Amino acid sequence: MRKKGEKVTAFDPALAKLAKSMIDAMHEAAGIGLAAQQIGRALQLCVVDLRQAEVDFTWEFDGRPLPLDLWMPIAVVNPKITPIRGTEEVVAEEGCLSFPKIRGDVARPDAISVTFQDETGGTHILKADGLLARCIQHEADHLNGVLFIDRMDKKSRAGIEDAVKALAKETREAAKS
């Protein structure tokens, strides 16, 4: 999971199939986002679906407040994130499908603009704030080998140190067997 993802250049059926299987895995785990790194693929590809989340965020998809049902779940390929000028850093609790039982406070810019491609290669611009902006930043971090525990504030991090060590040990033992 520490590997930086390679840029996706082939928008072929194999990519669509991979995105579809990641969406299925995310739904199965009741998650709102999943990055390729989490299933062992170092690619600039993640999937996001916030239709089941409490919608306390705003967005513009390609310049319009398009209803979530019309564009989610979505594959986010080769994302480039820019915080919206003047936005504030907001602290909120995050979790991650790769770290079950671990949650902690992470500060991130509240509002972002992200340029990305979908699985067919079409380019989109999404402006978002709140949970949607946070989710995309969390997933885009995965694509660069960065984990939310790296960004956790000191207090949260200290509280989870034992759990992280136990998980690392479990993962090592699972890799051996």
Ligand SMILES: [Zn+2]
């Ligand atoms: Zn995660």
